[in-house]
Amino acid sequence: MPPKKQVEEKKVLLGRPGNNLKAGIVGLANVGKSTFFQAITRCPLGNPANYPFATIDPEEARVIVPSPRFDKLCEVFNKTASKVPAHLTVYDIAGLTKGASAGEGLGNAFLSHIRAVDSIYQVVRCFDDAEIIHIEGDVDPVRDLEIISTELRLKDIEFSEKSLEAADKIARRGGQSLEVKNKKEEMALIERIIQLLKDGHRVANQSWTPKEVEIINTMQLLTAKPCIYLINLSERDYARKKNKHLLRIKEWVDTYSPGDMIIPFSVCLEEKLSHMSEEEAEEELKKLGVQSALPKIITTMRQKLDLISFFTCGPDEVREWTIRRGTKAPQAAGVIHNDLMKTFILAEVMKYDDIVEYKDEGAIKAAGKLLKKGKDYVIEDGDVVYFRAAAGKN
Template identity: 40%
Template sequence: MEAGIVGLPNVGKSTLFNALTSTQGAQAANYPFCTIEPNEGIVTVPDERLRRITNFIKPQKVIPTYLKLVDIAGIVKGASEGQGLGNKFLSHIRQVDAILQVVRCFEDDDVIHVAGKVDPVSDVETIETELMLADMQTLENALPKAERSAKSGDKEAKVRVAAIQRCQAHLAQDQPLRKLEMPPAEAKEIASYGLMSAKPILYIANVDESDLHGTGELASAVRVFAEKVGASVVPVCAKLEAELAELEEPDRSEMLESVGLAQPALSLVAREAYRTLGLQSYFTAGEKEVRAWPVPIGATAPQAAGVIHSDFERGFIRCEVYSLSDLEEFKSEKDIRQAGKLRTEGKTYVMQDGDICHFLFNV
């Protein structure tokens, strides 16, 4: 699973990406399209539950989950028609699982805004429109082939035609596809098209140092818009986060305290991006390691086991499960078992966020 960082040029995308992935290097030039080929990086998803588990189980190492991030070049109005190398950049978005849109919510005369003025809602709408226009083109190109196959009696093609037409009607109402509920069979048939306005989205309000909590007028406008489309907003001062990323402890903690933050805002970005991707974590815990594993919300125990190794899923027998609250109450796995709190779950068990598991399998 990976998320693409998008936005108009000069909104702080690459600064944020570098801070998230702790990438050091020369500062990007202040002009559009300084990012051309997408940069890729890995970011840790902070999880306080790992520390709490290690209060009772002392491992040799602790391993959090990670996200893959892709820094995609700035998109401009007309991208769906090829403006600003738009077709190439949009193809990069088509390949990711979720979109993190950085929105400029700060004034700075030294940083050029591609539209000539700072208007975050207009910026959000510009990119949303380009994604929808690109999806319209994709569907328009796909429909004739699907119709020909449907006429020949292909049942799957008939479902595909219905799905395409349903999407076209929704887009014609100026609504992104992520707000469209589709029958599972239709959703499956068009999944390969990589429709961009169907992807879940998280807005990152890039604020200045006077509005770190995003309560100012510009960030608040993004919040109002996000509520209408069912998305979340995380306020981040990319400039400050870039400075924090270069510091070692305890200098980082001292700087956070001086600006009134309990933790780097990038921790919130990582966790919200994880949630936007539809992921949750379960844990394995032993003397060798305590580890968080990513799993889609709604995944069954065998599917979760498969995240560790495909053999675990193929030969799944059962899963032994307990919770962090059980561990904190009884202090050890042995005592959890003796208290009858260690649950045995089968193939139909749906994983819960924070489950601590042992998988039994045979291949």
């Protein structure tokens, strides 16, 4: 008999399974977090049309996602009245202090803010400035990384020990019930997590089975969140692509946060660019021989969160929608409006490359490239979609 076909088990992501996900800016005091937040929420780079951002409150804003595909579709549908790009919600979290896990500084309030976001931008200071005093007395980015890592791990150990205690109460009932069996397995997992944290590692950087991920997601651990390390350099160091701390930072991340990305940037430069016109900013970057890091910072976080885009295009609007990779057509329709998911009939799908090539829906149909897909179709990154629902075409 032929061997049974192996069915690949779908990977379950750490974190909540949503589309409107939030990235938090984390770091010690005076490392450039708030200046970075102000720059990233106002900077038009990567978006020639200079779309406005929507401020939600003083510490939270929607950041436009740089998207060459969106800009190209706006060109193709040049009579479009409305253009709505995708966004990423960014939250500026107050500076952490040593001892936060035990209530020092803002303590629990700070850590609860991190618990409420889905991913972390960790800003690390690598510039010297006599006028900006470092909370620890001098600039030592690896020490700063250790402080934040320690505080988040200590809080996660506390969360994990509470989860272990709750599971143990059920497991001690004894017997052969499925609930008791599951709780014993859960306890073994939590004990592994506690040891991992005590050894200095983050939960997000480990390999977990789908069943383990489901348990970890209920624990809302701080170190289970995707992280990107933003290395804040002086404008001079960013332009010359050198800094004495970079190698040590890379060694630390490779050891304690393997697989996570390090992005060098200059808050000072980005803040300056954010107050310039597009032409002035381009000239300044050309003079320095560098590019703004903000587009990469935004798009890399979307990739970390496993987010992709689909588009709806027409004479009235071009819009980019955000969904989690692996989303099926009815659920994608539900991102537009819940009723579309409930009354979904089919999705008419055009590929982005075909629109760029043919530049006309009629020509795409004539070429046989307008695809009609049902409820099991998984939306692909860059799809241009019209959803048909019970009430007709939407």
